[in-house]
Amino acid sequence: MDKRCARLELTVANLFPKLLSSVFFDPLTVLVDRGSDFKNLIFLLKHSLLTKMFLNDFTASDHPYLVRRFELRYQLLSYLMNVRFSLQRRIYSRAYSVDNLFASANWLEREVWDMFGVIFIKNTKEIRRILTDYGFQGFPLRKDFPVTGFFQVRYSEKKKRLIYFPLKVAEVSSKIARNVDNTNFE
Amino acid sequence: MDFSVKNFTLNFGPQHPAAHGVLRLVLKLSGEEILRADPHIGLLHRGTEKLMEQKTYVQALPYLDRLDYVSMMAYEHTYSLAIESLIKTNKLYNRMMIPIRAKVIRTLFLELTRLLNHLMAVTTHALDVGALTPFLWGFEERERLMEFYERVSGARMHAAYIRPGGVTMDIPDDLLDDISAFNASFAYRLNEIEEMLTNNRIWRQRLVNVGVLPLDTAKDFGCSGPMLRGSGLVWDMRKVYPYDMYKHYDWMVPVGSVGDCFDRFLVRVEEMRQSINIVNQAIHDLRVITGPIKVRSGKLKRPYRSTLKFSMESLIHHFRFFSKGVTPISENRPFAVTEAPKGEFSVDLEVQDNTYTFYRARLRAPGFFHMQVLDTISTSHLIADIVTIIGSQDLVFGEIDR
Numbered sequence: 001m002d003k004r005c006a007r008l009e010l011t012v013a014n015l016f017p018k019l020l021s022s023v024f025f026d027p028l029t030v031l032v033d034r035g036s037d038f039k040n041l042i043f044l045l046k047h048s049l050l051t052k053m054f055l056n057d058f059t060a061s062d063h064p065y066l067v068r069r070f071e072l073r074y075q076l077l078s079y080l081m082n083v084r085f086s087l088q089r090r091i092y093s094r095a096y097s098v099d100n101l102f103a104s105a106n107w108l109e110r111e112v113w114d115m116f117g118v119i120f121i122k123n124t125k126e127i128r129r130i131l132t133d134y135g136f137q138g139f140p141l142r143k144d145f146p147v148t149g150f151f152q153v154r155y156s157e158k159k160k161r162l163i164y165f166p167l168k169v170a171e172v173s174s175k176i177a178r179n180v181d182n183t184n185f186e
Numbered sequence: 187m188d189f190s191v192k193n194f195t196l197n198f199g200p201q202h203p204a205a206h207g208v209l210r211l212v213l214k215l216s217g218e219e220i221l222r223a224d225p226h227i228g229l230l231h232r233g234t235e236k237l238m239e240q241k242t243y244v245q246a247l248p249y250l251d252r253l254d255y256v257s258m259m260a261y262e263h264t265y266s267l268a269i270e271s272l273i274k275t276n277k278l279y280n281r282m283m284i285p286i287r288a289k290v291i292r293t294l295f296l297e298l299t300r301l302l303n304h305l306m307a308v309t310t311h312a313l314d315v316g317a318l319t320p321f322l323w324g325f326e327e328r329e330r331l332m333e334f335y336e337r338v339s340g341a342r343m344h345a346a347y348i349r350p351g352g353v354t355m356d357i358p359d360d361l362l363d364d365i366s367a368f369n370a371s372f373a374y375r376l377n378e379i380e381e382m383l384t385n386n387r388i389w390r391q392r393l394v395n396v397g398v399l400p401l402d403t404a405k406d407f408g409c410s411g412p413m414l415r416g417s418g419l420v421w422d423m424r425k426v427y428p429y430d431m432y433k434h435y436d437w438m439v440p441v442g443s444v445g446d447c448f449d450r451f452l453v454r455v456e457e458m459r460q461s462i463n464i465v466n467q468a469i470h471d472l473r474v475i476t477g478p479i480k481v482r483s484g485k486l487k488r489p490y491r492s493t494l495k496f497s498m499e500s501l502i503h504h505f506r507f508f509s510k511g512v513t514p515i516s517e518n519r520p521f522a523v524t525e526a527p528k529g530e531f532s533v534d535l536e537v538q539d540n541t542y543t544f545y546r547a548r549l550r551a552p553g554f555f556h557m558q559v560l561d562t563i564s565t566s567h568l569i570a571d572i573v574t575i576i577g578s579q580d581l582v583f584g585e586i587d588r
Binding site for chain 1: 227228231233235236237239240403405406407408419421426427523530532534536545546548550554555557558562587588
């Protein structure tokens with residue numbers, strides 16, 4: 001595993017010397033800075049570099065104190081070589097979709113849109129919310145979204161349907177209060 | 187006479203019994219033929235990933251049980267592996283080694299969990315298609331398996347038994363005899379289930395060449411587990427990236443050839459037989475291997491109660507463990523991937539400096555990817571086949587919606 005990873009890393013390093021700012025093993029991680037290079041790299045990984053790779057997972061994380069707020073993490077897997085390759089990239093709030101390259105990308109991108117509000121442009125089939133409720137507002141996995149949310153739901157006898165109304169919380173639990181202090185936004 | 191034909195849109199679920207929980211499937215039909223199946227998921231979304239960000243590494247573990255509520259231990263095991271990878275490069279490496287007995291117990295219970303899951307998958311699949319009897323038999327066996335869960339952890343389902351650093355407690359003395367007695371009888375029970383189904387004409391008519399998933403499509407969509415193996419690829423994390431004791435045991439990976447619902451059914455049944463095999467080997471090992479069932483270091487586990495009164499260090503570890511949880515030591519981004527009964531489950535965590543909570547916890551649920559492929563494989567089938575296909579996908583919405 002490690003040997004193969006090392007070889008793959010070497011190949012990537014030869015192809016894109018400027019791209020490799022940091023590399024870890026298991027899974028092999030590459031941080032990519034420039035958008036155009038990223039597109040080439042992901043294309044290469046899919047088609048020609050050693051073996052065909054598949055998008056195994058795709059996710060993001062939110063760093064609100066940075067200018068490039070979102071970190072996207074593509075995880076590619078080669079069944080032939082048994083190698084996992086992880087591409088990380090920081091973006092403002094928009095990214096190119098990889099929907100045309102990987103069939104599995106659509107729902108993953110929908111999830112990242114739903115949870116983080118990252119907008120995917122070009123090549124997208126359809127981007128709509130996937131896990132949250134119909135008509136949900138806000139992006140739950142952003143750091144500025146409180147764990148309690150903004151609205152609560154109940155069944156209204158008068159309107160004969162579920163209604164949303166602003167959240168009323170008697171007290172914020174100590175755990176949540178503590179955690180807010182922990183995320184020190186410098 | 188003039189007929190005007192128009193497409194029909196039908197809501198399948200979320201209360202349909204064959205929707206396996208809460209799946210709302212919007213079907214676009216032309217007569218009985220399916221043109222498009224659009225799954226609306228998220229009705230069981232509980233925000234596990236967000237909730238895990240609020241907890242210490244120790245407290246986050248029970249959420250993993252509640253992801254896939256028919257194969258609980260498999261998920262907490264993956265999480266435990268991820269947390270252990272966080273600690274691995276420490277200087278105190280020897281004290282951080284997972285003892286071999288703990289690994290064998292893990293393997294044993296992971297395979298029991300696989301039985302638990304596949305029994306549910308196969309028998310509810312049969313129920314959806316119309317055979318009630320295997321379901322009744324299967325659930326009797328599941329009850330016995332959950333009894334084993336209860337005897338080691340105290341809980342029938344949400345065990346929180348496999349934890350970072352080993353397992354919670356050692357297995358009771360008489361448990362091994364009971365598990366091997368169960369194993370012997372279960373092989374017969376499996377034969378009975380197969381007798382009912384495998385060569386049954388109706389079962390075959392409903393399953394063979396229904397929902398064919400070609401291998402390329404399966405790979406493209408990120409399918410894993412029996413979905414991928416049913417299509418013919420030998421890809422099992424227990425073989426290709428072995429963890430725990432799987433490397434040392436003798437077992438095989440069953441694969442299908444066509445990739446239809448029937449192949450997936452056969453793969454699951456054969457996997458159960460292989461699981462029985464692994465369980466037998468693990469029992470054999472457990473009778474010989476003695477020793478601790480947790481790491482020695484107090485950084486990963488609660489210290490033994492008996493040492494609290496005498497050892498200052500234990501007291502400190504005890505306090506830190508319950509107030510702060512595990513202290514991240516390694517610089518690695520903790521990552522673990524295992525073969526859960528449903529497919530590849532991976533935990534990808536982002537840790538944060540100077541705090542004891544995750545910055546981001548990503549859980550890759552195999553069912554999410556299987557759900558996505560439903561549209562592709564159900565196109566141009568009849569509406570009755572969608573039930574068969576959903577059944578063969580082994581969907582549990584706890585993990586898909588997270």
